[in-house]
Amino acid sequence: MHQVTLVPGDGIGPEVTRAAREVVLAPGAKIEFEEVLAGQRAERDLGTPLPAAVFDSIARTKLALKGPTQTPFGGDYRIHIERKDARGKLEKRTYPSITIALRKELGLFVNVRPIKNYPGVSSRFDKVDLLIFRENSEDLYMGMERMIDEGTAEAIKIISLRASERVTRFALDYMRKLGRRKLTIGHKANVMKMTDGLFLKTAQDTAKQYREIEVNQRVVDALCMELVMKPEEFDSLLLPNLYGDIVSDLAAGLVGGLGLAPGANIGPDCAMFEAVHGTAPDIAGKDIANPMAMILSAVMLLRHVGEAGAADRIEAALAAVLREKRHVTPDLGGDAGTRRMSEAIVEKLARP
Numbered sequence: 001m002h003q004v005t006l007v008p009g010d011g012i013g014p015e016v017t018r019a020a021r022e023v024v025l026a027p028g029a030k031i032e033f034e035e036v037l038a039g040q041r042a043e044r045d046l047g048t049p050l051p052a053a054v055f056d057s058i059a060r061t062k063l064a065l066k067g068p069t070q071t072p073f074g075g076d077y078r079i080h081i082e083r084k085d086a087r088g089k090l091e092k093r094t095y096p097s098i099t100i101a102l103r104k105e106l107g108l109f110v111n112v113r114p115i116k117n118y119p120g121v122s123s124r125f126d127k128v129d130l131l132i133f134r135e136n137s138e139d140l141y142m143g144m145e146r147m148i149d150e151g152t153a154e155a156i157k158i159i160s161l162r163a164s165e166r167v168t169r170f171a172l173d174y175m176r177k178l179g180r181r182k183l184t185i186g187h188k189a190n191v192m193k194m195t196d197g198l199f200l201k202t203a204q205d206t207a208k209q210y211r212e213i214e215v216n217q218r219v220v221d222a223l224c225m226e227l228v229m230k231p232e233e234f235d236s237l238l239l240p241n242l243y244g245d246i247v248s249d250l251a252a253g254l255v256g257g258l259g260l261a262p263g264a265n266i267g268p269d270c271a272m273f274e275a276v277h278g279t280a281p282d283i284a285g286k287d288i289a290n291p292m293a294m295i296l297s298a299v300m301l302l303r304h305v306g307e308a309g310a311a312d313r314i315e316a317a318l319a320a321v322l323r324e325k326r327h328v329t330p331d332l333g334g335d336a337g338t339r340r341m342s343e344a345i346v347e348k349l350a351r352p
């Protein structure tokens with residue numbers, strides 16, 4: 001039995017994680033969920049948005065399925081972490097958001113985001129099948145920002161050879177396993193000569209050991225333009241943290257929106273699965289959020305733990321519901337709710 005920490009999160013998080021939980025348990029996968037709170041409810045009920053219980057649970061389970069958590073725009077909101085190191089010394093760290101705190105503290109150095117067309121889902125493009133690898137531990141996301149004076153703010157961008165090499169190697173090994181053959185490195189090394197320059201050179205040098213994979217590069221702005229004109233020409237993308245975040249949402253838009261984009265954060269000790277989308281406050285609590293991205297994130301979890309049979313059955317059931325179009329959420333052109341859509345998938349699992 002695989003124990004999995006479940007974090008419902010904020011906004012649409014509880015709705016879509018409930019759907020994912022029900023769908024995952026339906027085909028009899030050997031999964032047991034342990035629910036812990038993080039986010040606004042944790043802050044209200046437990047006095048902190050990211051309680052130690054979350055880390056304690058993931059330390060045990062090594063696996064998490066996480067709903068989105070809200071972060072205010074701007075201001076001085078920070079997540080404060082106090083943890084003892086191996087020698088018992090108390091360490092204090094701060095992060096810009098709950099998700100970044102979890103990724104950093106748990107050593108989840110890569111964010112894998114498969115984004116593709118699904119039969120039955122209308123979108124501006126067909127033949128899109130992208131696999132995005134986003135470096136997850138550094139870049140401008142380290143939260144090293146300060147006001148120099150009232151009218152000037154500063155942020156520090158960190159790129160290291162070690163992290164760039166680690167994420168490139170992971171991406172190429174992952175591609176090898178899936179038989180994918182073309183990797184495009186996104187960067188802005190013409191302007192960010194040292195930081196993105198180091199990322200690009202390290203990725204290119206590392207890729208020389210993977211001769212069967214064709215590796216090319218694009219300046220990230222040109223990459224965005226090409227992606228919205230001819231996305232079918234791209235296969236896998238490797239990007240530093242910030243560009244990876246932006247390009248993921250762009251890619252989701254190519255195939256029908258954020259409701260379709262799952263993700264996995266992976267590290268040497270544990271893995272945390274979460275959709276690309278956020279808390280969607282505009283639709284939260286209305287039972288209209290598309291649960292697909294969270295369900296597909298759970299499918300990635302199942303594959304990660306070797307439950308490929310259950311993963312295949314869920315994907316087939318989801319595909320059938322999408323093809324029939326009767327029980328899909330409004331973003332997919334239907335009028336079903338989150339609950340009804342997940343029930344329809346569970347029904348298909350029971351009677352394929």
Ligand code: NAI
Binds near residue numbers: 275276280289
């Ligand atoms: P968002 O991804 O929450 O929403 C963007 C748009 O996509 C909205 O119109 C929303 O309704 C739609 N959308 C998102 N997920 C959907 C779904 N499953 N079904 C149908 N429509 C969906 O991005 P936004 O509004 O920029 O961020 C809201 C909050 O989420 C912020 O506090 C942000 O910090 C947080 N966030 C958290 C993430 C995480 O915990 N991993 C990731 C991204 C954002």
